[in-house]
Amino acid sequence: MTATIPLAIAHDYVTQRGGAEKVVLALHRAFPDAPLYTTLYEQATTYPEFSDVEIHTSWLNRVGALRRNHRLALPFLPFAAQSVKVPAECTIASSSGWSHGFATAGAKIVYCYSPARWLYQTDTYLGQDRGLRRAALLALRPWMRRWDRAKSKTATTYFAISTVVQERIRDTYGIEAEVLPAPHSVDPEAPKEPVVLDDFVDEGFYLCISRLLPYKNVDKVIDAFRELGKPLVVVGSGPEERRLAEMAPDNVRMVKNISDDQIRWLYSRSRALVSASFEDFGLTPIEAATFGKSAIVLRWGGFLDTILEGETGVYFDQPDRGAIVDAVRAHEAIEWDPERLRAHAETFSEESFARRLREEIQRHTSLDETSPNR
Incomplete structure (x- = not known):
């Protein structure tokens, strides 16, 4: 050849x-x-x-x-x-x-x-x-x-x-x-398009962006937010989609097939990103950081390379409801610096x-x- x-x-x-x-x-x-x-x-x-x-x-x-x-x-x-x-x-x-x-x-x-x-x-x-x-x-x-x-x-x-x-x-x-x-390839200054969330809150929600596969543990995140009662938006599709939709409580909204403009809107309006996935890299916390948003993630794999504990996010040690609930509460006790988060994202x-x-x-x-x- x-x-x-x-x-x-x-x-x-x-x-x-x-x-x-x-x-x-x-x-x-x-x-x-x-x-x-x-x-x-x-x-x-x-x-x-x-x-x-x-x-x-x-x-x-x-x-x-x-x-x-x-x-x-x-x-x-x-x-x-x-x-x-x-x-x-x-x-x-x-x-x-x-x-x-x-x-x-x-x-x-x-x-x-x-x-x-x-x-x-x-x-x-x-x-x-x-x-x-x-x-x-x-x-x-x-x-x-x-x-x-x-x-x-x-x-x-x-x-x-x-x-x-x-x-x-x-x-x-x-x-x-x-x-x-x-x-990362996210431009926080690019256009944003609102996502229709019915009667859901339109800012201050937590955000989980993931393919809906078993090892992503999105079900554990939904379980945790059922206990917390806080608003959560899950973005993604995949084999677990129907099961997750059926188990989602009223404080969780699931969306899919949205545009980059809509993803930027969700990041900009969110409180923080949440992921319990066994990630090989962990790109979404970097994307969130470009908008000055922190992350709550599993202490595993690629997240260890992309999160500075206490500066750009917090970890939990197991992908289970209790650990995620505790991490969300710990996250809310910290005052996050959006400029520090944006500077961290620029290193990627x-x-x-x-x-x-x-x-x-x-x-x-x-x-x-x-x-x-x-």
Whole structure:
């Protein structure tokens, strides 16, 4: 395979709105001429900015049902991933399990959110799911682990999104990865659009932004706010959506499929962010901090890299109702400094993120600061 373009970006699948997709858009802003290679792309369910990106997909993209629900594609994704050919002198692979397996013509710089959760943290990933999906995954897991570990060896460089992921990469692949925190891309001065919350309060509410998956523990946050009786807005969608909606008390509102303008409105009107998730990075507290808002989060994983205890947020030690209730009450006893919060958020800039990637690209290729992909 002959390299025909200087630089490309790769990502597992572009079918959702989440932190990983925000990183890919940040990569696109840093390298606007680089095309994006992926297994699946569904414009209707991801960020609208992707419509401006040159996107190349795998053969799997022809199946509409899989574009709309990438979890159904799991048994086919290894075959789709290794069928993707990236004809670039250098590829930045944004990966949580698949794009590091794409065939590349030149250097492959992997930006890793985590070794695949469904392979190495199966119980956490599936939660209480005891159906066919669990059975299928357990049957495929031995082969998929061999595939995954073999593909990790094809990388030129590994970056980890956080220290906990750095340790996970070391334990899983035997690779020493440099930690490169993800950038935030929120502009607090950009337009804001109110979110319709019926007769709910329109400011001073707590905010939980999350994909609705078992390991995100949104149910524990809802349980805590049932006891607290304080207003909570949950933003997100996913397999847990119906169950969470059914259990939500009157002081909780659930919304989904909202615009960036509406997300900015929610951040700006909120009291603080709350998350009980087992996060590999923890981008939402940084986004909240750009609006001068503090966070209440689980003392785990990526949050340890993004929260300064007592300055930008408070921790709780277990994802359970009592611990969250105590943390919210402790948070309310602290006088938070919005300017300190904003200054902390600025340390996670797109400029520093892109600068480190450019340095690594130049180490392995002939690309330099005059490159059109700069």
